Amino acid sequence: MTGEEKKVILASSAGTIFEWYDFYLYGSLAAIIGAQFFTPFPEATRNVFALLAFAAGFIVRPFGALVFGSLGDLIGRKYTFLMTILIMGVSTFIVGLLPNYYSWGVAAPIILIALRMLQGLALGGEYGGAAVYVAEHAPANQRGYFTAFIQTTATLGLLLSLIVILSVQGYVNGAYPDQPVLDAAGAALMNADGTPQMMKAFNAWGWRIPFLGSIFLLLISLYIRVQMNESPAFKKMKEEGSASKAPLREAFGTWKNGKIALIALFGLVAGQAVVWYSGQFYALFFMQNVIKVDSFTANVLVAWSLILGTGGFLFFGALSDRIGRKPIILAGCLIAALTYQIVFPLLTKTANPVLYAAHQTPVTVTADPENCSFQFNPVGTAKFTNSCDIAKALLSRSSVNYETVPADAGALAVIKVGETEIPSYVGAENAAAVAELTAALETAKAGTDQAAIDAAQAALDAEKGKPAAFTKAVNDALTAAGYPLVAKDNTSVAVAQNFFDIFTAQKLTIVAILTYLILLVTMVYGPIAAMLVELFPTRIRYSGLSLPYHIGNGWFGGLMPATAFAISAQSGSVYGGLWYPIVIALATVVIGTLFVPGNTHKKDIFKD
Structure with a gap:
């Protein structure tokens, strides 16, 4: 690797790590940030903000791919690359400065949503630029190895964000006293x-430090990228006058190129995306939300698996230079599915053996199938009020x-735990009765x-108490059946x-299991x-690869937690949600084998 090639790798990889670091900060701290900006609002307003925040995180990414992909094919890789890092870095820094709802009122969450949308757009343009820039500089027989450095950046960005959050959280909570929890009026x-109710100092103000600290990463990234030269393939295309005047129309408006994007999406990226999200994000989500490992521990264990497994990106990238990209990517999808x-x-049995043992206790929901909804709710705006939905959501x-x-x-739906039966209730009827009473x-x-x-008050209290009474009755029955619903009583976790x-x-x-999942991630992501x-010609390469990549990873991958929960609630198995990545990965294996x-x-x- 020459000095110039090392510079290209450093410039692209370092900047992309910082971009992913910025993007992951919000996801890792979403609950804390939400309490600062969204909680004071009425439910309807809060749901709108939830929708916009979700859109900024995932759905906006393909639009960024279109905007910056087109610019990359029109004006060059280098300058588009500079724009994406600048937008992402400045947006993240401002999030750290932004006053919360109590200081600025409704303007605060609106500005936060706008900043999140800018982050999503910038990330949509960043990956394609990094991949194209490195690939067009790399020696022909080492493209997989060189671009694999870019593939490590998402994982390293996640790792960096976890380490910074854990470090700042530990220091701030240890050095500063707890802060009072405020209501909507302050x-x-x-x-x-x-x-007074209290919160940790990190939750009150310490969460801003990782965002503010990103300004140093931005300055380093900008300095490195300003030193870069334009891609040789782009310069050659410009000199020959063969650049596209309408890269989006050429990339997606003709069947010749449009079918390549479809093959790339369904025969490669969709499967890669669900394996990638399963091995990193869903594994973290599963430990925290399903098997009830505390957030700090889950982050530590995932961080160690990332440290141990990240070298797999370079190994499989280099291997793909010798045996090809397709067999490695599809093999990773197949092994994951199987x-x-x-x-x-096995992760449940190891991390929370008491919960694993409790799963042997028979639990049933007896309900009218017509009243059981598929509880797909990615933005938190839908209401599931049937007695079956309420029962299944609580159990899930x-x-x-x-x-x-x-x-x-x-x-009416009835939950049966062992020999104990607990009738559910209809949420809409309960709400109407509360209003009437x-x-x-x-x-x-x-x-x-x-x-x-007194009679009217008693009737109102009884109706209002139905949800709490139902939850308590179910939890008491589950606890009696061995479910470790109270964390402090579960010393085996x-x-x-x-x-x-x-x-x-x-x-x-646990680290070994998580590292295995990360190695599957490196198989599908290292060569991608x-x-x-290699699938797209130079004149539309930035646009062509960016859109299928971000649809696959932003939508197929980003929807995974919500989809997995809905499938688990529908199937009654905490592992039911895994059928989503399994089916998508298998479909990719079939389509990729036939058409890629x-x-x-x-x-x-x-x-070209």
Whole structure:
């Protein structure tokens, strides 16, 4: 590798790491940021903001691919590359400065959403630029190896964000006292005993530090990228006068090129995306939300698996230079599809053996099938109020495996845990009854009959208490059946006290399982950049590869947590959601085998 080639790798990889770091910060701290900017709003308004935040994170990315992909094919790789890093870095820094709802009111969350949309757009243009720029500089027989450095950046960006968050969180919470929790008016919320509710200092203000610190990463990235030269393939195309005047129309408006984008999306990227999200993000989500490992421990264990597994990107990238990209990517998809239903139960058994044992207790939901919805709710705006939906959602959130038994039409859903039966309730009817009883109480208060007032109040309290009473009854039955619903009572669950507290048999086994999942990620992701570059001609390369990549990773991959939860609730298995990546990965294996060309690693990308 020459000095100039090293410079190209450093310039592209370092900047892309920082971009992914910026993007992941919001995802890792979303709950804390949401409490600062969205919580004070009425439900309807809060749902709109939730929708916009989701769109900024995932759905906006393909539009960034279109905008910056077109610019990259028109004005060059270098200058488009500079624009994406500048937009991402400045947006992230401003998030750290942005006053919360209590200071700026409704303007604060609106500005936050705008900044998130800018981040999504910038990320949509960043990957294609990095992949094209490196591939067009790389020696022909080492394109897979060189572009694999770009493939490490998403994982390293996630790792960097986790390390920064863990470090800042530990320092701030240890050095500064807890802060009071405020209501919508900015007043401190109080506990039942009259003491103020408190939050950790990191949740109150410390979360801003990782965002503000990103300005140093931005300055370093800009300095490196300003020193870069334009891609030789782009310069050659410009000198020959063969550049496209309308790259988007040429890339997607003709069947000749449009079919390449479709083949790339369904025969490569869709499967790569779900394996990538499963191995990194869903594994983290699964540990935190399904098998109830605390957030700090889950982040530590995933971080170690990233450290151990990241070298796989370079190994499989280099291997693809010798045997081709297609067989490695499709083999990774196939192995993942065949082993997920083995690996994730093993992860449960290792990290939370009490929960794994509790899954042997029979739990059923007896309900009218017509009243059971498919609870796909990626932005949190849908309401599922049927008794079946309420019952299944509660069990799914509690990580319960259950079976659904058909009931008569219109029958109220009933949960059965062992021999204990708990009837559910209809949310819409409960809400209507609460509204009616609230009005009746106001009417009673207008009179002087204290007995009538007390009766109206009692009826309202009883109706309001139905959801809490139902939840308590179910949780009591699950606890009696062995489900570890209270974390402090589950001493067998994996816990890490610090970043280096992994040297026990339980935690080392978890790290080994997670590293296996990361190695599958490296198989499908290591060679993908070179493969996509080789599929498209120079004149539309930036546009052509960016759109299928970001549709695959932004939509197929980004929808995975919501889709997995909906499938799990529908199937009654905490592992049911894994069928989403399994089916997509298998479909990619079939489509890729039939339609994706082989031996692209031998292609001269300077000759279109």
